[in-house]
Amino acid sequence: MLQEMYKRREKMGYIFLAIFIVVVLGYILIWTPTGAKQWGEVSIIGLPVLFLIIIIIRSRISYQKLKDVEIGISQASILQLDHVVLKKDASLLPRLLCFEKTGKYVGAFQLMHVSFWCYPLLIYNSSFINWLPVKFAFISNTGELIFKLKRKGMKKTAVTYYDASDNYIGSYIQEDFKSVLRLKGKLFDEKGKQMLFIDGSTMTGDFTWIDEHHHRWAYFYNGRFPHEYTTLFHDLNNDIVEVSDKLSQQYKQLLFGVIGFLFIQRTNK
Numbered sequence: 001m002l003q004e005m006y007k008r009r010e011k012m013g014y015i016f017l018a019i020f021i022v023v024v025l026g027y028i029l030i031w032t033p034t035g036a037k038q039w040g041e042v043s044i045i046g047l048p049v050l051f052l053i054i055i056i057i058r059s060r061i062s063y064q065k066l067k068d069v070e071i072g073i074s075q076a077s078i079l080q081l082d083h084v085v086l087k088k089d090a091s092l093l094p095r096l097l098c099f100e101k102t103g104k105y106v107g108a109f110q111l112m113h114v115s116f117w118c119y120p121l122l123i124y125n126s127s128f129i130n131w132l133p134v135k136f137a138f139i140s141n142t143g144e145l146i147f148k149l150k151r152k153g154m155k156k157t158a159v160t161y162y163d164a165s166d167n168y169i170g171s172y173i174q175e176d177f178k179s180v181l182r183l184k185g186k187l188f189d190e191k192g193k194q195m196l197f198i199d200g201s202t203m204t205g206d207f208t209w210i211d212e213h214h215h216r217w218a219y220f221y222n223g224r225f226p227h228e229y230t231t232l233f234h235d236l237n238n239d240i241v242e243v244s245d246k247l248s249q250q251y252k253q254l255l256f257g258v259i260g261f262l263f264i265q266r267t268n269k
Contacts, residue, residue, distance in 0.1 A: 001071075001073065001097065001099075001105035001141070002066060002071055002099065002103050002105065002232060002233075003063055003066045003067055003069075003071070005087060005089060005090065005097060006059045006060075006062040006063040006066065006234075007059070007063050008089065008090040008091070009055065009059035009090040010056055010059035010060050010063060011090070012090040012091075013052050013053075013055045013056035013059060014056060016052055017049065017052045017053070017056065020048060020049060020052065021049070024042075024045055024049075027042075028042065058234070061234075062234040065234070066232065069232075071102075071103040071104060071105075071232070072104055073104055073105045073106075073141045074099075074100050074104040074105060074106045074141060075104075076100075076106070077140065077146065078098060078106050078107055078138065078140070078146060078256055079146070079249055079252045079253065079256070081100065081106065081243070082242065082243055082244070082245040083100070083101060083240055083241065083242050083243060084098050084099070084100075084106065084240070084241055084243070084256070084259070085098070085099040085100065085101055085233065085238060085239065085240045086098060086239045086240075086241065086259075086260075086263045086267075087099065087233075087235075087238075087239070088267040088268075089108070092122075092123050093110075093111055093114075093119075093122055093123070093126075094111065094122065094126050094129045094264055094267075094268050095108055095109070095110045095111070096108060096109040096110075096260060096263055096264050096267065098138075098260075099233075101226055101229045101240060102229065102232070103229070103232040103233070105141050106140070106141060107138055107139055107140040107141050107146065108138070108139055109136050109137070109138050109260040109264060110136065110137065110139060111134060111135070111136060112135040112136055112137040112148060113134070113135040114132075114134055114135075115132075115133070118132050118134065126268040127268050127269055129264060129265070129268050130265050130268065130269075131154065132151075133150075133151060133152045134150075134151055135148060135149070135150045135151075136148065136149050136150075136151075136260070136261070136264065137149075138256065138257075138260060144164070145164050146164060146253070147161060147162065147163050147164065147169070147253045147256075147257055148161070148162045148163075148164075148166075149161050149162075149257050149260070149261060150162075151261070156173065156174065156175060157172075157173070157174040157185075158171065158172075158173055158174075159171060159172040159173075159174075159257070159258075159261055161253065161254055161257045163250070163253060167190075168190050169189070169190050169250050169253060169254060170187065170188055170189045170190050170195070170250075170254045170257075171187075171188050172185055172186070172187050172188070172198070172254075172257070172258050172261065173185055173186050173188070174198070182199060182200070182201065182202060183198065183199060183200040183201070183202050183207070183262070184198070184199060185197075185198035185199075185258075186198065187254060187255075187258055189250075189251075189254070190250075195211065195251070195254070196209055196211055196217060196255075197209075198258060198262075200220075200262070204222040204223075205220060205222050205239075205262075205263075205266050206220060206221050206222050207219070207220050208220075215244065215246070216244060217243065217244050217247065217255055218241055218242065218243045218244070218255060218259060219241070219242045219243075220239070220240075220241045220242070222237070222239070223237065224240070225238040225239075225240050226240070239263065241259055241263075243255060243256070243259075
């Protein structure tokens with residue numbers, strides 16, 4: 001899956017590059033620049049082209065380095081892990097891939113239900129995912145549904161969580177307009193009891209979540225990644241979250257649900 005991710009990035013780069021070139025050529029044919037100044041303004045459009053070419057080249061190099069490497073898929077459920085590496089997939093609709101640090105594919109957070117009128121907005125700009133009422137599910141590498149989450153709200157984001165049997169297991173409430181510099185939210189269990197205060201930097205994404213019993217549930221530091229695994233993960237920035245291995249299955253579902261939701265937001269700004 002890691003190899004396929006880089007291959008998809010390369011293909012998406014070619015698609016966007018072709019579309020962009022067609023649009024630029026069409027613009028030039030309709031409104032042909034007449035002087036050096038106008039041609040200079042048009043040349044600025046070449047910057048996105050350069051950016052797309054860099055993405056294509058980097059993705060191609062990463063794929064070539066890994067295409068013959070046997071990585072395999074994880075034999076463990078995400079609920080058994082004490083860490084997870086999160087990568088945004090190259091797709092028209094938001095999708096978040098999850099790996100072990102050894103590169104083994106665990107599963108993905110992907111859209112489960114979207115109203116038909118939301119599709120054009122999400123394809124145009126994936127950041128709309130942070131405002132639209134959508135449903136996500138975590139699907140394992142075997143295709144099994146592990147848990148689901150449903151987002152709604154504008155001024156205040158409310159995310160409800162359900163297990164594979166569609167039983168309500170908890171919720172997360174985020175004060176969007178109070179989360180300009182610091183992310184602020186609360187995680188509740190199915191009975192409405194607050195389990196965790198969610199706090200983090202909106203700039204870097206860094207967080208350390210500790211409950212009232214001083215037990216650390218999760219930790220993330222932007223830019224920190226084990227160097228020995230950068231031979232597999234070739235991006236300049238790789239997000240790895242450490243999680244406690246002393247939580248119940250239900251609490252693990254809620255914890256990974258919040259982590260997945262926040263990183264979907266973070267990677268689709």
